[in-house]
Amino acid sequence: MKNNIIILGGGQAAIYAAREVRKNDTDSNIKILSEENLLPYERPPLSKDFLLNKKNEDDLYFHSSDVLKNENIDFENVLINKVDFENKKLFTKNDDVYSYNSLLISTGSENKKLSLDKNLNDDIYYLRNLEEAKTIKEKISNKNKITIIGGGFIGLEIASSISQLKKKVTVIEIGNQLMGRIIPKQIADLVQKTHIEHGNDIILNKQIEKISKKNDIYEILLNDNSLIETEFIIAGIGSTPSIKLFENTNLKLDNGIVTNQYCETSIKDVYAAGDVSNFYHPLYERNIRLESYQHAQNHGICAGKNIAGVKTEYSSVPWMWSDQFNLNLQLTGICDDYDEMVERGNNINNGVIYFFLKNKIIKGACGLGIVGKVGRDIRITSKLSEKNTIVDTQILSDETQKLNKLIQK
Amino acid sequence: MSEENWxxxxxxxxxxxxxxIRFDHQDKTFCVYRLTDGFYATDGMCTHETVHLxxxxxxxxxxxxxMHQGIFNIKSGEALSPPACEDLKTYPVKVDNDKIFIKID
Incomplete structure (x- = not known):
């Protein structure tokens, strides 16, 4: 009997894991079980180039079905609704059974939903998958005043795209800055300024009291009694790991599926990767959960290696980006644990970066600039951080000095 | 190879x-690299999105x-890491009297 490897979830981590297993294991059966009837595709363009009609559906797929066929990777569109870890089986609601020897869980994360007037739940749109992006694109085509609830990455990227479609956009954020969960205020303020310069209204520090609908217009009442009239509402208020299927099992859960640095969960032969995994990061000596393109890819690859028996530790320095208007924002490492902050540059035309250091070692950095202007320095920062290099902060803060001189070869 | 294309x-x-360094010629833009074993040239724009390398x-x-950390091999142009998946075009380079020339087709 051949070894059965099942990958539950059909996103980026899944496809990279499947291909990595195949690289190291030519014999086993590999099957991806996906709730979406679409081959794995890239999500970053959904809120940007897809809404702007610069990319279409065909541009989004990581690989064609031919690639999967050539590598003997099965892809099946199926909804699993029960897991029996003890007997290594997955069940559909019709009791179709999938048996595995090794299981990778890469079910990703799902949008948090607003809980306001239940009658209006279907009137509020969210963007995570291709279907939702298509719906939003179609529905906004004849709307002019659009409100986005939540000033995080997804909300602001949609705000940027819709603004470029010449529509009036209002962003309502409950916190006192944009992207407050992970982006330093200095950078968030620069992003906010850019949105305002492009005509978007940004409302901070306000809660929504009530949403009501009159004819085709929504009225959003805020806690300062101000009223916003809008034709269409999109919410991006964060996400949670997709773990419902495992809630009554022995699988250890805590803000996602708890894994070690080898993508192993608390149950033997069960692995987790990508957004759903709260993994131990050896560099930071704690568990973290990430939702990013680079992480989904690299964590999937690492899981694939470990499933195929190539023991590999995951220690990638986190990195993520957001593109809004002509700006590229990049974040590397962890920016919430520092004793010193160093600023490099003061103009987004050349790029502005804030470095966060502890004991002269860079723990994280966040940069913003016209497209292309911060990437190189952020990448060098990742390398310095990964190697715990003690850095000369004079060089960090001096734009005229290249950062690659800090890399010790 | 005809001389005039250099x-x-x-x-x-x-x-x-x-x-x-970036090198612009007529309506095209290139990157010219100095590696430990010599000089190389590729197209200037990333094949993934509109950003100069x-x-x-x-x-x-x-x-x-x-922009998005796509990686290319400078010598072959091969796209090595996503999101880049389309190879980068490369161009022949020669050095003559301490001057760098690239052959544009």
Whole structure:
């Protein structure tokens, strides 16, 4: 009997894991079980180039079905609704059974939903998958005043795209800055300024009291009694790991599926990767959960290696980006644990970066600039951080000095 | 190869080792690199999105896009890491009297 490897979830981590297993294991059966009837595709363009009609559906797929066929990777569109870890089986609601020897869980994360007037739940749109992006694109085509609830990455990227479609956009954020969960205020303020310069209204520090609908217009009442009239509402208020299927099992859960640095969960032969995994990061000596393109890819690859028996530790320095208007924002490492902050540059035309250091070692950095202007320095920062290099902060803060001189070869 | 297709880029000391410069010619834009074993040239724009590779990081034989960290082999143009999946076009380079030339087709 051949070894059965099942990958539950059909996103980026899944496809990279499947291909990595195949690289190291030519014999086993590999099957991806996906709730979406679409081959794995890239999500970053959904809120940007897809809404702007610069990319279409065909541009989004990581690989064609031919690639999967050539590598003997099965892809099946199926909804699993029960897991029996003890007997290594997955069940559909019709009791179709999938048996595995090794299981990778890469079910990703799902949008948090607003809980306001239940009658209006279907009137509020969210963007995570291709279907939702298509719906939003179609529905906004004849709307002019659009409100986005939540000033995080997804909300602001949609705000940027819709603004470029010449529509009036209002962003309502409950916190006192944009992207407050992970982006330093200095950078968030620069992003906010850019949105305002492009005509978007940004409302901070306000809660929504009530949403009501009159004819085709929504009225959003805020806690300062101000009223916003809008034709269409999109919410991006964060996400949670997709773990419902495992809630009554022995699988250890805590803000996602708890894994070690080898993508192993608390149950033997069960692995987790990508957004759903709260993994131990050896560099930071704690568990973290990430939702990013680079992480989904690299964590999937690492899981694939470990499933195929190539023991590999995951220690990638986190990195993520957001593109809004002509700006590229990049974040590397962890920016919430520092004793010193160093600023490099003061103009987004050349790029502005804030470095966060502890004991002269860079723990994280966040940069913003016209497209292309911060990437190189952020990448060098990742390398310095990964190697715990003690850095000369004079060089960090001096734009005229290249950062690659800090890399010790 | 006909001589007229070789376009002068500049002097060899205009590029530091493990670095690159941008070179624009007519309506095209290129990156010219100095690696430990010589000079190389590729198209200037990333094949993934509209961003110039002049601000990218050169490491060994690779150029990494500053926007989304797509990686290309400078010598072959091969796309090595997503989101880049389309190869980068490369161009022949020669050095004559401390001047760098690239052959544009």
């Amino acid at each position: 376009i002068e880029v500049g002097s060899t000391d205009s590029i530091e080792e493990e670095d690159l 002049e601000d990218g990081l050169v490491m060994d034989d690779e150029i990494e896009c500053p």
